[in-house]
Amino acid sequence: MFQEITQSAPVNQPPPASYQLPPAMADTAPPIDSTYNFIFWFSVVFTVVITAAMLYFIHKYKRRPGVKSEPTGHFNRLELFWTITPTIFIGVLFHVGFASYIKNATAMEGATEIRVRAKKWSWEFEYPTGDRVPGELTLELGRPYKMIISSDDVLHSFFIPEFRMKRDAVPGQYSFIQFTPTVAGDANVFCAEYCGTSHSGMLATVKILPPEQYQEFVKTLGKCTGTPEECQPEKWGERLFVKNACPTCHGAGGSGLVGGSKAPGPKLAGIFNTPQTMASGPPVVADENYLRESILRPNAKIVAGYTTVTMPAFVMKDDQLDAVIAYLKSLK
Numbered sequence: 001m002f003q004e005i006t007q008s009a010p011v012n013q014p015p016p017a018s019y020q021l022p023p024a025m026a027d028t029a030p031p032i033d034s035t036y037n038f039i040f041w042f043s044v045v046f047t048v049v050i051t052a053a054m055l056y057f058i059h060k061y062k063r064r065p066g067v068k069s070e071p072t073g074h075f076n077r078l079e080l081f082w083t084i085t086p087t088i089f090i091g092v093l094f095h096v097g098f099a100s101y102i103k104n105a106t107a108m109e110g111a112t113e114i115r116v117r118a119k120k121w122s123w124e125f126e127y128p129t130g131d132r133v134p135g136e137l138t139l140e141l142g143r144p145y146k147m148i149i150s151s152d153d154v155l156h157s158f159f160i161p162e163f164r165m166k167r168d169a170v171p172g173q174y175s176f177i178q179f180t181p182t183v184a185g186d187a188n189v190f191c192a193e194y195c196g197t198s199h200s201g202m203l204a205t206v207k208i209l210p211p212e213q214y215q216e217f218v219k220t221l222g223k224c225t226g227t228p229e230e231c232q233p234e235k236w237g238e239r240l241f242v243k244n245a246c247p248t249c250h251g252a253g254g255s256g257l258v259g260g261s262k263a264p265g266p267k268l269a270g271i272f273n274t275p276q277t278m279a280s281g282p283p284v285v286a287d288e289n290y291l292r293e294s295i296l297r298p299n300a301k302i303v304a305g306y307t308t309v310t311m312p313a314f315v316m317k318d319d320q321l322d323a324v325i326a327y328l329k330s331l332k
Contacts, residue, residue, distance in 0.1 A: 025187050025208065026163040026179040028104050033164070035096055104165065107146035107178035116149040118156035118169035120310050121198035122245040123189055131221040132315055134244045137189065138207045139181050140214035149175040153310060157193035160206060166192055181208040197264065198248045222317050237327025240320065249311065254331045265311060266303045269331040277304040291325045 020040070024033055061069075107113075114137070115126035125137045139145060149158050151169040158177075159166040167175045189204035209217060224231040230239075241247070241254075249265035251257045256267025272291070275283040279302040284290055293300050298311040316324075 022161045023183065023185070023187075024162065024164070025183040025185065026160075026165070026181050028100075028179045029162070029164045031096075031100050031103075035093075035100070039093070104178060105176055107176070108144050111144040111146040111178060112140075113146045113148055116147050116158055116169070117152060118149070118158065118191070118202075119152040120154065120196050121191075121202040121248050123158075123191075123202070123204040125204075127221060129218070129221055133221070135204045136207065136243075137204060138209060138214070138217050141181050141184050141208055141210050143211075143214075144180045145178065147177045147179075149177070154195050155193050156191050156195050156202070159190045159192040160187055161190070162187035162206070168193060184208045184210055198245075201245070201248055222320070224319075224323070233323045233326035234330045237323035237325070240324055241327055244314070254328065266306055268328055272329045272331070278302065279304050279307055288325055288329075291328055292321065295321065295324065 018033070018037065021033060021036070024030060063069075112128060114128075116137075117124040117126070122134055123137075124132055124134045126132045147158070147167075149167055149169045150173070151171045153171060155171065156169040157166060158169055158175075163179050163181075165177050165179060167177045169175060185208055187206035187208065189206060191199055191202035195202065224236045226236075229235065247253075248258070249263055250268050251263040251265075254268025256263050256265075256269070258264070271286045274286055276286050276290075277283050281301075284301055290301070295314050295316075
């Protein structure tokens with residue numbers, strides 16, 4: 001689950017699809033862009049026409065001295081026209097939108113499946129190899145994908161603007177989207193459903209790599225990349241601590257403070273080898289076993305003052321877990 005990837009974007013970002021839309025980086029984007037642009041310019045033209053007509057009639061039929069207005073009659077053909085025509089237009093839009101919805105929810109045969117797990121307040125991506133990576137989704141250019149989306153806690157929404165894709169992550173069930181990346185570069189993941197205090201910080205990056213670079217990435221899954229100094233357990237553990245959005249709940253450097261206020265999670269700095277008061281039961285010494293258990297089973301031993309635990313259980317390889325524990329031991 002934990003890892004560090006240092007590859008940069010392989011090419012420059014593509015130009016925006018329009019002055020209103022971000023770059024289109026997947027095959028799902030062009031049909032949506034075409035529909036959006038049609039609706040936008042259709043609305044602009046009719047807004048101008050209708051506004052001009054209103055101003056003309058206001059001037060032509062304004063109240064004048066000595067002129068008495070007459071009640072207007074019915075013009076059935078005109079009334080039928082402006083009732084039936086918008087209905088047909090809405091029906092066509094529904095057909096176009098529903099066709100795109102079905103296409104984006106149905107993956108082609110042989111598509112690579114990636115599990116997307118949402119949890120307060122981070123995204124985690126599980127590859128077919130079983131490796132889990134937080135905060136960064138790496139894809140191969142031109143390869144079809146199927147995202148299997150779920151939530152570990154509350155309602156979230158998986159949104160990639162560059163792909164024009166958004167799907168809710170619902171607790172207790174799976175949601176699906178499919179796409180094929182068509183442009184190499186970086187995209188962004190947002191949560192589009194308010195999910196709590198750190199909703200705005202629930203972000204992730206999408207990296208789209210050419211096939212040869214993607215194969216190199218696969219070799220780094222579950223491993224530390226960087227210089228020998230950067231891969232020392234404490235240094236790697238610090239990067240993983242940040243990458244997994246741990247400061248969101250425990251504060252920067254495990255300080256227990258977020259924005260000058262008490263963090264949602266307990267303080268981690270300076271607790272190693274000290275007794276910790278539990279919500280129930282006797283105090284527990286915060287040794288390596290305690291830290292390991294707290295990462296893998298957050299509800300096993302709850303610190304006093306934190307009766308509700310929202311921290312998800314992490315799944316990771318031993319060397320990744322060892323690096324995080326080494327970093328927590330170093331905090332003062």
